[in-house]
Amino acid sequence: MSLERLERMLNREQFEKVKAIDNPELHRFLADWIEWLEPEKVFVCTDSEEDEQHVRWKALYYGEEKMLETPNHTVHYDSYHDQARDKANTAILTPGGRKLPFLNTKDRDEGLREIKELMKGIMHGKELFICFFVLGPRNSIFTIPAVQLTDSAYVAHSEFILYRKGYEEFRRLGRAARFFRFVHSEGELDERKTSKNLDKRRIYIDLEDETVYSVNTQYGGNTIGLKKPAFRLTIKRAVEEGWLSEHMFLMRVNGPHGRKTYFTGAYPSMCGKTSTAMMPWENIVGDDLTFILQVDGRARGANVEKGVFGIIQGVNQEDDPIIWKVLHSPVEIIFSNVLVKDGKPYWNGMGIEIPSDGENHSGEWWRGKKDEEGNEIPPSHKNARFTVSLEHFPNVDMEALESPCGVEIGGMIFGGRDADTWPPVREAFGWEHGVITMGASLESETTAATLGKEGVRAFNAMAILDFMSVHLGDYIRNYLDFGRKLKRAPKIFAVNYFLRENGQWLNHKLDKGVWLKWMELRVHNDVDAIETPIGYIPRYRDLVKLFKDVLGKDYTRGDYEKQFTIRVPELLEKLDRVERIYRETVREVPERLFEVLDEERKRLLEARERYGDYISPFALGEKL
Ligand code: SPV
Numbered sequence: 001m002s003l004e005r006l007e008r009m010l011n012r013e014q015f016e017k018v019k020a021i022d023n024p025e026l027h028r029f030l031a032d033w034i035e036w037l038e039p040e041k042v043f044v045c046t047d048s049e050e051d052e053q054h055v056r057w058k059a060l061y062y063g064e065e066k067m068l069e070t071p072n073h074t075v076h077y078d079s080y081h082d083q084a085r086d087k088a089n090t091a092i093l094t095p096g097g098r099k100l101p102f103l104n105t106k107d108r109d110e111g112l113r114e115i116k117e118l119m120k121g122i123m124h125g126k127e128l129f130i131c132f133f134v135l136g137p138r139n140s141i142f143t144i145p146a147v148q149l150t151d152s153a154y155v156a157h158s159e160f161i162l163y164r165k166g167y168e169e170f171r172r173l174g175r176a177a178r179f180f181r182f183v184h185s186e187g188e189l190d191e192r193k194t195s196k197n198l199d200k201r202r203i204y205i206d207l208e209d210e211t212v213y214s215v216n217t218q219y220g221g222n223t224i225g226l227k228k229p230a231f232r233l234t235i236k237r238a239v240e241e242g243w244l245s246e247h248m249f250l251m252r253v254n255g256p257h258g259r260k261t262y263f264t265g266a267y268p269s270m271c272g273k274t275s276t277a278m279m280p281w282e283n284i285v286g287d288d289l290t291f292i293l294q295v296d297g298r299a300r301g302a303n304v305e306k307g308v309f310g311i312i313q314g315v316n317q318e319d320d321p322i323i324w325k326v327l328h329s330p331v332e333i334i335f336s337n338v339l340v341k342d343g344k345p346y347w348n349g350m351g352i353e354i355p356s357d358g359e360n361h362s363g364e365w366w367r368g369k370k371d372e373e374g375n376e377i378p379p380s381h382k383n384a385r386f387t388v389s390l391e392h393f394p395n396v397d398m399e400a401l402e403s404p405c406g407v408e409i410g411g412m413i414f415g416g417r418d419a420d421t422w423p424p425v426r427e428a429f430g431w432e433h434g435v436i437t438m439g440a441s442l443e444s445e446t447t448a449a450t451l452g453k454e455g456v457r458a459f460n461a462m463a464i465l466d467f468m469s470v471h472l473g474d475y476i477r478n479y480l481d482f483g484r485k486l487k488r489a490p491k492i493f494a495v496n497y498f499l500r501e502n503g504q505w506l507n508h509k510l511d512k513g514v515w516l517k518w519m520e521l522r523v524h525n526d527v528d529a530i531e532t533p534i535g536y537i538p539r540y541r542d543l544v545k546l547f548k549d550v551l552g553k554d555y556t557r558g559d560y561e562k563q564f565t566i567r568v569p570e571l572l573e574k575l576d577r578v579e580r581i582y583r584e585t586v587r588e589v590p591e592r593l594f595e596v597l598d599e600e601r602k603r604l605l606e607a608r609e610r611y612g613d614y615i616s617p618f619a620l621g622e623k624l
């Protein structure tokens with residue numbers, strides 16, 4: 001039945017491609033949506049280079065991307081008001097609109113009705129791309145197949161860069177495929193080829209059918225189905241099935257004598273996640289999303305993706321030599337929302353002179369140009385990005401990237417943007433302590449990665465709150481259970497790159513390279529540490545050596561003392577804030593969470609009795 005409908009709607013060549021997949025459920029889904037969206041034509045992407053090339057060309061042909069001077073480089077613009085994830089118009093569809101803490105939910109029936117209405121006939125005159133990808137390495141314990149429908153060749157193009165092709169995987173799995181579905185339309189476009197009807201922008205996540213709908217937007221975080229839309233679906237599956245789907249990078253830190261130790265790291269957007277994973281002397285596996293499964297009592301991780309949709313602001317030759325080099329080589333890259341002048345891309349904080357006019361996310365741009373609210377428009381948007389495959393990075397760990405069993409995780413890091421509370425690095429006493437006082441207690445100042453005010457301290461458990469799709473209490477319970485099942489749990493660490501004093505940063509951008517090396521040593525118990533009320537911190541002498549070895553820098557006692565002072569009043573206030581959130585807003589959480597927070601509070605109060613409000617690491621047993 002569905003096949004007959006598809007045969008009517010597709011040309012012979014495209015029809016043969018979908019027919020070759022033995023999956024009636026897929027056929028029904030495609031037939032229903034093609035009928036509904038009413039595209040002028042349909043293109044089905046197999047895994048062939050030719051089909052990928054078709055998509056690349058269509059992005060140029062339809063004007064969603066423009067060529068830059070360097071071969072294989074293109075630029076894409078999103079509407080001036082479509083530069084980040086739209087949290088307000090993103091909703092999880094739940095039966096009866098059941099409320100869940102921190103989540104934007106909407107009644108499922110109503111949401112489906114609304115989104116279908118918005119999408120009826122929306123692809124008139126347009127080409128619909130049907131693409132098949134997988135999350136995780138192909139044919140692995142991590143693999144989840146997914147099909148994307150989109151009328152944006154830019155979105156499809158981005159996905160070819162970011163995900164492993166999945167057409168053959170669909171053919172191999174046939175009826176057994178439990179696949180995700182993504183339906184996207186950029187809607188009507190203006191003369192700049194950017195989405196016009198932003199008032200009708202919606203991103204609705206249907207957990208029941210494992211389908212995400214996205215409409216009247218182009219910004220990647222709203223539209224690239226396998227990225228953040230899929231993330232909501234995988235979090236739900238992970239909690240149901242007892243594994244972890246995390247907003248984490250995955251990287252290799254190189255220890256002494258060729259030792260390889262893998263770390264994951266969860267940080268809210270724009271808090272140093274990509275730049276940590278890109279430390280030039282370490283090796284990247286992934287920069288955004290990691291699946292973690294338990295195999296033989298060990299936590300094993302894999303990158304969900306195979307490319308980077310990274311923030312370009314501040315990328316400069318000195319601090320990010322690898323990204324810089326990749327961005328200046330003729331490999332396939334989509335730049336988005338940057339300034340372009342004479343075919344060259346420019347961005348804020350690139351460390352070289354930027355032209356005083358050109359084209360950017362606001363259209364024709366000149367220095368001093370103001371937006372409707374009278375704010376000066378910078379050369380590039382703060383959330384401007386680059387999209388590139390990881391294979392082009394000289395420091396990628398390809399073996400780990402493609403390993404069907406992932407890699408064993410030695411340490412897990414949680415980090416936020418915090419001006420005054422957490423020290424630059426510390427280690428948890430154990431899994432529970434780390435999950436609760438570091439992951440589940442994460443707070444971070446808001447950034448330009450989402451629409452809305454910046455610089456506001458906000459609770460952001462596991463840096464995942466923007467993407468949460470289940471009750472936070474269930475998510476934390478699953479986390480705690482996951483650790484209990486492990487014979488050897490990864491060590492948990494917390495970092496903070498953003499400590500400030502009188503508006504000045506206390507750390508340099510590259511100091512994180514030292515924290516990573518210290519954490520690597522701690523995973524193998526190669527150095528000891530100072531026990532504090534909030535976990536273990538590094539000894540001064542170990543950091544002196546690491547600063548010298550890693551950065552060639554002298555690390556002063558004064559810097560160490562300032563950075564690693566235990567700030568008891570701020571830490572107690574934070575504990576109170578976090579506890580209040582769990583008691584009053586989240587409510588149903590494992591009791592253990594409150595016990596662990598209480599234990600931490602007791603330790604802090606006792607320490608204050610003895611040492612006062614601000615405790616120097618030297619007072620806690622650090623000797624020269
Ligand atoms: C993030 O904001 O966390 C990103 C980019 O990784 S987005 O795709 O917008 O989510």
Ligand code: MN
Pocket residue numbers: 247269288
């Ligand atoms: Mn992210």
